[in-house]
Amino acid sequence: MSIELSRQSERWLRVLVERTTDIIALVTFDGTITYVGPSIERVTGYTVEEVVGRNGFEFVHPEDLEYTTQQLTGILDQPGNSATIEFRYCHKNATWRWMEGTLINLLDDPVVGAVVCNYRDITERKQAEEERQQLLAREQTARAEAEAASARLYDLFMQAPAMMAILHGPEHRIEFANPLVQPHRDRADILGKTAREVSPELVEQGVLAILDEVYTTGTPFVATEFPVRIDHRGDGVLEETYYNCVCQPLRTAQGHIEGILAHSVVVTEQVQARRRVEELNRQLEAEKDALRQAEQEAQARAAELEAVLEAMTDGVIVCDARGVIRYTNAAYRSLLELEEDTDPSVLLLDNRFEWLSLRDKEGRPLPKEQLATLRVLRGERFSGIHAVDHLCRTRKGKDLILSASGAPIRDAAGQIVGGVVVFRDVTRQRHMEQQLQYNERKLRTLEDSNILAVAVSDSAGRIHEVNDRFAQLVGYSKEELLSGAVTKDHLIPEDYREALAQHEEILLATGAMPPWEKECLRKDGSRVPALMTGAMIDQERGLALVLFHDISERKAAERRKQEFLSMVSHELRTPLTSIMGFIDLALLYSELFPRPLSPEAEQLLGKMETGLKRAMGQVEVETRLVEELLEVTRLELHKFELSLQRENLVTIVQETVANQQQAACTRQIELVLPPDELVPVIADAGRVGQALTNYLTNALKYAPVDQPISVRLEVMGTVARVSVRDQGPGLTAEQQQRVWERFYQVAAPGRQGPDGGLGLGLAIARAIIEQHHGQIGVESAPGRGSTFWFTLPIEVSPEG
Numbered sequence: 001m002s003i004e005l006s007r008q009s010e011r012w013l014r015v016l017v018e019r020t021t022d023i024i025a026l027v028t029f030d031g032t033i034t035y036v037g038p039s040i041e042r043v044t045g046y047t048v049e050e051v052v053g054r055n056g057f058e059f060v061h062p063e064d065l066e067y068t069t070q071q072l073t074g075i076l077d078q079p080g081n082s083a084t085i086e087f088r089y090c091h092k093n094a095t096w097r098w099m100e101g102t103l104i105n106l107l108d109d110p111v112v113g114a115v116v117c118n119y120r121d122i123t124e125r126k127q128a129e130e131e132r133q134q135l136l137a138r139e140q141t142a143r144a145e146a147e148a149a150s151a152r153l154y155d156l157f158m159q160a161p162a163m164m165a166i167l168h169g170p171e172h173r174i175e176f177a178n179p180l181v182q183p184h185r186d187r188a189d190i191l192g193k194t195a196r197e198v199s200p201e202l203v204e205q206g207v208l209a210i211l212d213e214v215y216t217t218g219t220p221f222v223a224t225e226f227p228v229r230i231d232h233r234g235d236g237v238l239e240e241t242y243y244n245c246v247c248q249p250l251r252t253a254q255g256h257i258e259g260i261l262a263h264s265v266v267v268t269e270q271v272q273a274r275r276r277v278e279e280l281n282r283q284l285e286a287e288k289d290a291l292r293q294a295e296q297e298a299q300a301r302a303a304e305l306e307a308v309l310e311a312m313t314d315g316v317i318v319c320d321a322r323g324v325i326r327y328t329n330a331a332y333r334s335l336l337e338l339e340e341d342t343d344p345s346v347l348l349l350d351n352r353f354e355w356l357s358l359r360d361k362e363g364r365p366l367p368k369e370q371l372a373t374l375r376v377l378r379g380e381r382f383s384g385i386h387a388v389d390h391l392c393r394t395r396k397g398k399d400l401i402l403s404a405s406g407a408p409i410r411d412a413a414g415q416i417v418g419g420v421v422v423f424r425d426v427t428r429q430r431h432m433e434q435q436l437q438y439n440e441r442k443l444r445t446l447e448d449s450n451i452l453a454v455a456v457s458d459s460a461g462r463i464h465e466v467n468d469r470f471a472q473l474v475g476y477s478k479e480e481l482l483s484g485a486v487t488k489d490h491l492i493p494e495d496y497r498e499a500l501a502q503h504e505e506i507l508l509a510t511g512a513m514p515p516w517e518k519e520c521l522r523k524d525g526s527r528v529p530a531l532m533t534g535a536m537i538d539q540e541r542g543l544a545l546v547l548f549h550d551i552s553e554r555k556a557a558e559r560r561k562q563e564f565l566s567m568v569s570h571e572l573r574t575p576l577t578s579i580m581g582f583i584d585l586a587l588l589y590s591e592l593f594p595r596p597l598s599p600e601a602e603q604l605l606g607k608m609e610t611g612l613k614r615a616m617g618q619v620e621v622e623t624r625l626v627e628e629l630l631e632v633t634r635l636e637l638h639k640f641e642l643s644l645q646r647e648n649l650v651t652i653v654q655e656t657v658a659n660q661q662q663a664a665c666t667r668q669i670e671l672v673l674p675p676d677e678l679v680p681v682i683a684d685a686g687r688v689g690q691a692l693t694n695y696l697t698n699a700l701k702y703a704p705v706d707q708p709i710s711v712r713l714e715v716m717g718t719v720a721r722v723s724v725r726d727q728g729p730g731l732t733a734e735q736q737q738r739v740w741e742r743f744y745q746v747a748a749p750g751r752q753g754p755d756g757g758l759g760l761g762l763a764i765a766r767a768i769i770e771q772h773h774g775q776i777g778v779e780s781a782p783g784r785g786s787t788f789w790f791t792l793p794i795e796v797s798p799e800g
């Protein structure tokens with residue numbers, strides 16, 4: 001090459017070097033800078049002068065020194081070798097700038113004779129690159145982290161102790177299911193299938209409806225102890241399972257629901273355990289209740305027992321094994337006359353034995369070991385018929401007969417730990433039993449004595465027991481009477497049947513039959529008068545004790561007496577009639593005596609007339625008494641004869657009242673008659689008048705003289721009733737019964753009338769009225785006056 005050309009090239013090169021933006025430098029093999037282009041200042045801040053002659057490595061970053069030195073050394077072997085380098089260069093402003101460049105070994109080049117370095121500032125590029133690297137690294141880290149998190153989540157889901165599933169879409173297609181979901185099935189078997197396909201049993205239990213609801217509304221479903229019947233083993237057997245579950249809607253970034261995250265924990269065991277606990281609690285409560293109730297019942301029973309013991313009329317003592325009394329009831333204390341404040345020591349065994357002064361039934365003292373308490377403590381039991389009677393003494397010294405029953409109290413092992421003794425006061429009972437035995441003996445004696453005829457008969461009239469006297473009275477043998485073939489119908493005459501029925505009614509109603517005179521029919525057909533009386537001895541079986549007393553002798557005596565009376569009255573009546581005639585005659589004579597008389601004679605005659613009239617009065621009384629006697633004897637002897645005719649009762653009553661009014665003209669007698677003028681009766685007018693007269697004379701006799709007497713005739717249906725009412729002293733119920741008896745008179749001062757009766761008037765009235773088939777009666781009360789009445793049947797005339 002020509003020199004010209006060479007100079008030319010050098011200029012071009014210089015221009016190129018000086019104009020380029022890159023730094024061009026020439027360095028020696030050790031790095032000393034021999035040339036540097038002017039761009040050095042723009043890039044590094046140093047001027048060319050400040051750099052040339054210095055070692056280039058002075059400006060390199062200590063960390064890059066080794067590398068850059070190696071790169072330089074590396075190209076020194078061969079001329080023309082080149083290397084690219086990147087290093088940090090210290091800017092004049094003390095900042096580090098990244099440089100990129102090439103080293104070319106032109107040491108052997110005769111023109112250059114140096115290593116040519118061409119480099120430029122790549123700091124900005126480097127920074128951008130670094131930033132990109134960092135971003136990349138960060139992105140990778142983030143991705144790795146996300147992946148790790150996702151893996152962790154997956155692990156978590158897979159290992160979670162709960163069932164977790166992600167269902168997708170409206171059909172709830174299973175996108176994810178951890179092993180607890182359908183554990184018996186392969187995951188591949190369920191993933192991608194719908195919930196309905198995987199667990200069809202949930203459909204009818206309403207679970208799918210719940211999922212639908214969550215999916216459509218977006219409202220999460222949260223439930224605790226939610227019961228579902230699940231086929232756990234895939235064998236078609238549904239088991240009741242409880243879940244705490246949450247179904248949470250899953251949304252897309254846009255907020256649309258795309259599925260459901262289902263999370264449920266099986267709490268069946270907890271529920272069952274809790275239920276068991278609850279059940280146990282319930283049982284415990286029930287047992288506690290039962291216990292409480294049992295306790296209450298026991299208390300109630302104890303209280304009841306105590307109340308019963310306290311209310312018992314029998315005395316009760318409870319003692320311990322040593323015979324010490326632990327309890328006494330009220331009856332025991334009252335039985336033995338123990339005061340409230342009695343010193344408890346009196347109940348000690350020895351003391352008790354002393355004051356009780358025990359004796360047997362015969363009164364012999366009993367040894368101590370016979371105490372009922374000691375007997376039960378020896379294991380004896382005695383009750384019912386084995387109860388023992390003791391005579392003993394109360395605290396206050398009263399004698400009692402106590403019947404003791406008792407039994408030992410044993411513990412579970414059968415050991416005697418105490419005893420109970422019950423005492424009954426049988427004093428009265430024993431005395432009554434004695435009395436009963438005594439009465440029975442009396443009755444037996446009476447029966448056996450054969451004074452009275454005694455029989456026991458039942459309500460049907462069958463005879464159960466008779467004594468000899470009875471058999472004798474009725475003329476049958478005892479065997480015949482007891483065989484049942486002979487009843488009361490054989491022994492009572494026909495005409496007494498009705499009266500017997502009435503007496504039996506009284507017997508049943510009152511327990512006793514008042515003495516009753518009647519006749520018994522003997523086996524031979526003859527009659528025997530007897531006084532009969534009786535008493536019920538067994539109401540339930542209708543058994544009655546009947547007594548008969550043969551009164552045939554008394555009856556005969558009475559008849560004789562009546563006949564005697566009749567005779568006497570007849571004999572008395574005749575002279576009485578004559579006496580009356582004589583008195584009448586004497587009075588007549590005294591009237592016919594020629595007058596005038598001397599005053600003395602007149603006075604004497606007057607006295608004589610008064611005496612005669614008095615005698616006449618007495619004779620009249622006497623005559624009436626004799627009449628009554630006669631009447632009554634006629635009655636007794638059945639010689640009472642009536643001459644019956646059709647009569648007007650009005651007339652009979654009017655006439656009788658008029659007669660009595662005339663006899664007692666100072667007395668007021670009111671007469672009340674029926675509106676009809678005719679009250680027809682079939683009667684003996686004289687006798688009916690006599691009956692009414694007897695009523696009226698009594699009324700006049702017993703009632704105060706200033707009080708009116710009222711006579712009334714009434715028609716009452718088919719009978720006519722005549723009554724006499726007075727304001728006299730009245731009669732008691734018993735007297736009302738008895739006034740109809742012969743010779744009965746009420747024994748009371750002031751009762752006796754002025755003429756003194758015989759007590760026959762009412763008996764006669766009764767006989768008369770009964771013979772007319774009428775009835776008699778009296779209504780009265782002491783101090784209230786009396787109304788004596790009788791009725792007669794009204795005669796119904798054939799014409800009507």
Ligand code: ADP
Binds near residue numbers: 728
């Ligand atoms: P007496 O001749 O004694 O009057 P009665 O047979 O007529 O006999 O009467 C019997 C007894 O009845 C009388 O004694 C009298 O005590 C009592 N008595 C009768 N009528 C009455 C009467 N209206 N008021 C009170 N007592 C009477």
